[in-house]
Amino acid sequence: MAIPQHLTKIVATIGPASRSPEVFRKMVKAGVTVARLNFSHGSYEDHAKTISMIREVSEELDVPITILQDLQGPKIRVGELPDVGIDLAEGDAITLVPTDKFQQGDRVYTNSVTIDYPYVAEEATIGTQVLLADGIFELRVSGIEDYAVHCEVIKGGLLTSHKGVNFPSLNLRLPSMTDKDRQDLAFGLEQGVDWISLSFVRQAADVRMLKALITEYGKSDVSIIAKIEKPQAIANLEEILTVVDGIMVARGDLGVEMPPEQVPTIQKHIIRRCNEIGIPVITATQMLESMIQNPRPTRAEASDVANAIMDGTDAVMLSGESAVGAYPVQAVEMMTRIAAEVEKNAQFVNYPASGTDEVHAISEALHVITDTIDFRCIVAFTASGYTAILASKERLKIPIIALSPNINVYHRLNLVWGVKPLLLDREVTSFEMVIQQVESCLLERNLAIEGDLILIVGGIPMGIKGGTNFLKIHIMP
Numbered sequence: 001m002a003i004p005q006h007l008t009k010i011v012a013t014i015g016p017a018s019r020s021p022e023v024f025r026k027m028v029k030a031g032v033t034v035a036r037l038n039f040s041h042g043s044y045e046d047h048a049k050t051i052s053m054i055r056e057v058s059e060e061l062d063v064p065i066t067i068l069q070d071l072q073g074p075k076i077r078v079g080e081l082p083d084v085g086i087d088l089a090e091g092d093a094i095t096l097v098p099t100d101k102f103q104q105g106d107r108v109y110t111n112s113v114t115i116d117y118p119y120v121a122e123e124a125t126i127g128t129q130v131l132l133a134d135g136i137f138e139l140r141v142s143g144i145e146d147y148a149v150h151c152e153v154i155k156g157g158l159l160t161s162h163k164g165v166n167f168p169s170l171n172l173r174l175p176s177m178t179d180k181d182r183q184d185l186a187f188g189l190e191q192g193v194d195w196i197s198l199s200f201v202r203q204a205a206d207v208r209m210l211k212a213l214i215t216e217y218g219k220s221d222v223s224i225i226a227k228i229e230k231p232q233a234i235a236n237l238e239e240i241l242t243v244v245d246g247i248m249v250a251r252g253d254l255g256v257e258m259p260p261e262q263v264p265t266i267q268k269h270i271i272r273r274c275n276e277i278g279i280p281v282i283t284a285t286q287m288l289e290s291m292i293q294n295p296r297p298t299r300a301e302a303s304d305v306a307n308a309i310m311d312g313t314d315a316v317m318l319s320g321e322s323a324v325g326a327y328p329v330q331a332v333e334m335m336t337r338i339a340a341e342v343e344k345n346a347q348f349v350n351y352p353a354s355g356t357d358e359v360h361a362i363s364e365a366l367h368v369i370t371d372t373i374d375f376r377c378i379v380a381f382t383a384s385g386y387t388a389i390l391a392s393k394e395r396l397k398i399p400i401i402a403l404s405p406n407i408n409v410y411h412r413l414n415l416v417w418g419v420k421p422l423l424l425d426r427e428v429t430s431f432e433m434v435i436q437q438v439e440s441c442l443l444e445r446n447l448a449i450e451g452d453l454i455l456i457v458g459g460i461p462m463g464i465k466g467g468t469n470f471l472k473i474h475i476m477p
Contacts, residue, residue, distance in 0.1 A: 005336075005340055006031060006336050006339040006340040006343060007339070007343050007397070007399065007417055007418040008309050008313070008314070008315065008316060008339040008342075008343065008417060009033045009034060009280075009314055009315035009316075009414070009415055009416070009417065010031045010032050010033060010034070010315065010316060010317075010318070010332060010335050010336065010339070011032075011033075011034040011035075011036050011068065011282055011284070011315050011316070011317040011318065011415075012027055012032045012034070012035060012036065012317075012318045012322040012328070012332060013036045013037075013038055013070075013317070013318060013319045013320070013322050013323040014035050014036065014037060014050055014054070014322070014323065015038070015041070015042075015322070015323025015324050016323070016324055017322065017323060017324050017325055017326070017328045018322050018323065018328045019046075019049070019050050019053060020053075021053050021056065021057055023328060023329060024053060024054065024057050025057050025060070025061070026329045027322065027328060027329055027332045028057055028058075028061055028063055028065060029061070030329055030332040030333045030336055031332055031333070031335065031336035031339075032065070032332055033063075033064070033065065033066065033315075033414055033415075034065070034066045034067075034068055034195075034315065034414065034415055035050075035054050035065055035066070035067050035068065036068045036070055036197075036317065037050060037051070037067065037068065037069050037070065037188075037193075038070050038072075038319075038323065039069060039070060039071055039072050039181075039184045039188075040070075040072040040075075044187050047187070047191070048191060051067060051191050051192075051193070054067060062445075064410065064411070064414050064420075064421055064423075065414075066194045066195060066411045066414040066415060067192075067193045067194050067195070068193070068194065068195040068196075068197060068225070069184070069185075069188040069193040069195070069196050069197070070197045070199070070227075071177070071181045071184055071185065071196065071197065071198055071199055072178070072180060072181060072184070072199060073176075073177070073178070073181060073198065073199025073200040073227075074174040074175055074176070074177075074178050074181075074199075074200055075164055075199075075200070076115055076116060076117045076164065076165040076166070076167075076172075076174075077115065077116055077162050077163065077164055077165060078113055078114070078115055078132065078159065078161060078162060078163045078164075078165060079099050079102075079113070079114030079115065079116065079161070079162075080114070080161050080162075081113070081159065081160060081161045085158045085159055085160040085161075086113070086158070086159050087156070087157075087158055087159075088137060088153045088156035088157060088158075088159055089153060089156045090153055090154065090155065090156050091152065091153060092111075092152070092153040092156065093111060093142070093150060093151070093152060093153075094111055094112070094113060094139065094150075094151050094152075094153060095111060095112040095113070095148050095149065095150050095151070096112070096113055096114075096115050096120055096130070096139075096148070096149040096151060096165075097112050097113070097114050097115070097147065097148050097149075098114070098115065098116075098117060098118045098119075098120060098121075098147055099114045099115065099116045100118055101118070101147045101148075102114045112148070113159070115165050117165070117172070117174075118147075119172070119173050120147075120149050120167075121144050121145075121146065121147045121148060121149050123167075123170050123172065123173070124141050124144060124149050124167070124170065125141065125144075126141055126142065126143065126144070127140060127141060128140070128141040128167060128169060128170065129141075129167070129168055129169060130151060130165065130166070130167060131165070131166040131167075131168065131256055132159060132163050132164070132165055132166075133157075133159065133163040133164060134163075134164060134252065134253075134256050135166070135255070135256040136155075136157060137153070137155055137156060137157055137159060137163075138153075138154040138155040139151035139152065139153055139154060140152050140154050164253075164256075166253070166256045166257055168231070168256070168257045168258065171202075171232060174200070176198070176200075176201070176202070176205070176206035176209050176210070177198070177206075177209065177210065177213075182213065185210075185213060185214070185217075186217065189214065189217045189219045189222065193222070194222070194223065194408075194411035194412075194414075195222070195223045195224070195225055195245075195246070195411070195412075195415070196210065196214070196222060196223070196224055196225070197224075197225035197226075197227055197248055198210050198224060198225070198226055198227060199227050199229070199250075200227065200229060200230055200253070201226040201227060201228065201229075201230070201233050201240060202230050202232035202233055202236065203232065203233075203236045203239065203240065204236065204239040204240050204242065204243045206226075207224060207226055207240065207243045207244055208243060210224055211224065211243070221408040222408070223245035223246065223408065223411070223412050224244050224245050224246070225244065225245065225246040225247065225248050225282070226240050226244045226246075226247055226248070227248045227250040228240075228247060228248065228249055228250060228254065228270055229250040229251075229252070229253035229254040229257065230253070230254075230257055231257055231258055234258075234266060237270065237273065238273075241273060241274070241277055241279065244279065245279060245280075245412060246274075246279055246280045246281065246282070246412075246415060247270060247274050247279065247280075247281045247282070248281070248282040248284050248317075249266075249267050249270050249271070249281065249282065249283050249284060249313075250284050250285060251263055251267065251283075251284060251285040251286065252284075252285040252286065254266070255285075267283065267308070267311065268311050271283070271308070271311045271312045271313050272311070272312065274312075274314075275312045275393065278386075278389045278390070278392075278393055279389075280314040280315065280412075280415040280416045280417070281312075281313055281314050281315070282313065282314065282315040282316070282317050282415070283308040283311075283313040283315070283316055283317065284316075284317035284319065285317075285319060286301075286304075286319075287301060287304055287305050287308070287316055287317065287318065287319075287321075287335070288301050288305065288318065288321050288331050288334060288335065289301065289320070289321065291321045291325055291327050291330065291331045291334065292320050292321055292324065292325035292326065292327075293325070293326060294327070295326075295327050295330055296334075297331075297334055302334075302338055305335060305338045305339075306338050306341075306342045309338070309339055309342045309343070309346070310342060310346045310348070312348065312395070312417075313417075314392075314415060314416055314417040315415055315417075316335055316339070318331050318332065318335065343397060348395035348397075358468070358469050359390070359468050359469075362390070362457065362468055362469070362470075362471055363390055363393070363394065365471055366378070366390075366391060366394050366396060366455075366457065366471070367394055367396070369455060369471070369473070370396050370398060370455065373453060373455075373473070374453065375398055375453050375454060375455045376398075376447075376448050376452035376453060376454055376476075377398060377399045377400065377401050377442075377447065377448065377454060377455075378391050378396065378398060378399070378400045378401065378454075378455045378456075378457060379400075379401045379402075379403060379438050379442070379454055379455070379456045379457070380400055380401070380402045380403070380419075380457050380458060381403050381404075381428060381434055381437075381456070381457070381458030381459070381462060382402055382403070382404050382409065382413075382458065382462075383404060383405060383406055383409065383462045383464075384406075384409060384464075384465040385402075385404065385406075385409040385412055385413050385416075386465045386467075386468065387402075387457055387458050387459060387468045388400055388402035388404075388413050388416060388419045388421075389413075389416060389419075390457075390468055391418075391419075391457060392416050392417050392418050392419055395417070395418070396418070397418075398418075399418060399420055400418050400419045400420065401420050401422060401441075401442070401447060402419050402420065402421045402422065403422050403424050403428075403437060403438070403441060404421060404422075404423065404424060405423070405424040405425075405426065405427050405428070407423060409421075410422075410423045422441055422445070424437060424441075427462070428462055429461070429462070430460070431460055431470075434456065434458060434460070435456075435472075435474065438454065438456055438474065439476065439477060442454070442476065443476070448476045449476065450476055450477060451475065451476060452475070452476040453473060453474070453475060453476075454473075454474045454475075454476060455471065455472075455473060455474075456470075456471070456472040456473075456474050457470070457471050457472075458470060
């Protein structure tokens with residue numbers, strides 16, 4: 001095990017292009033720390049095999065790989081269309097009909113498309129904007145009749161089956177979780193996933209519902225990520241931040257639900273608030289999209305990744321690039337190189353800790369000491385994860401080795417910028433044990449050598465969140 005050369009975490013979606021041990025092993029060596037499983041696709045058999053493969057590679061390489069289960073969430077979709085699709089031309093009339101109402105009674109609407117949302121006629125009004133296929137097609141509501149919604153095509157093209165449907169201006173009556181999500185959740189918890197991300201979060205109550213379900217399964221320590229991709233989530237961001245363990249800026253649907261020109265400033269605001277509070281944030285969607293087909297990204301994509309890191313994101317994410325792309329390993333390598341270059345040159349904003357005078361003083365001292373002395377690494381002793389996050393918030397540009405006896409904290413910290421978690425096999429109850437564990441853990445894993453300067457930070461007694469109360473400069477024997 002070596003100290004990583006980049007501090008930003010890389011999340012890779014695992015799919016047909018990357019689920020073989022040979023490819024995934026190369027991706028981990030290239031820098032992946034979190035494996036995302038997208039439950040919009042794949043069977044339980046596929047996911048179980050992938051989880052088993054991830055754990056085998058993690059054990060083989062002695063590298064912590066955190067497993068993130070991404071629930072599909074409530075997504076409105078177009079129903080079945082002819083195999084060749086239907087051609088929508090600007091100015092055409094088209095009717096949206098709920099799937100459960102299609103061809104009921106005597107009335108059959110011509111030139112109609114079914115959608116799996118029963119309340120569309122109740123909630124739409126004349127002029128409501130409708131976007132199809134992630135915003136590629138645009139419709140405008142021109143009339144409402146019984147359960148049918150008549151629309152004019154504003155921006156057309158060839159529409160095929162099962163494309164997504166968005167109503168950006170409507171607060172839809174959708175559940176926070178579908179029956180499929182509940183079944184997928186039960187499967188994921190049974191498999192022992194480390195993080196669960198909830199799609200289309202609108203308010204804190206959505207997250208609380210997921211927490212309650214997780215608790216029912218006896219897995220209350222599993223961490224939750226809220227995906228921010230709805231206007232309501234932006235409006236309710238502050239309350240959502242109080243109930244989650246992490247945030248994903250899911251720019252795909254966010255850029256459909258809101259004007260694309262607003263997404264960059266929204267992204268920066270969300271990242272800043274997560275940094276201030278001290279919870280990890282992932283920036284996702286189309287980061288290196290062209291690498292699905294090409295071995296090199298566009299200059300704009302490289303700049304996008306770099307700017308997200310400069311904004312303060314804890315992690316950057318690959319979606320189709322690693323799941324179905326032709327160059328999954330190269331995509332990870334490119335992200336790693338971009339991250340390392342940015343971290344070497346950028347002037348990061350640091351967010352000193354709030355709380356007690358002692359904690360604030362230690363937060364400030366971390367900056368002063370590391371600016372003055374060349375340390376091999378920082379070692380954070382943490383039972384709750386607080387101490388490691390405290391150090392990460394300072395954006396110190398040197399690795400933070402987090403030692404924790406808690407497996408859930410271990411995986412939670414694997415998503416935090418600059419933190420390399422190690423799992424302790426025993427509780428640490430005294431300062432003498434702290435020194436002993438630092439020396440044994442670092443030397444056994446070749447993370448330090450004799451004479452290296454190490455900065456140790458933690459709290460005694462351990463286990464008290466916010467109880468960080470010591471710093472020690474230590475010379476490795």
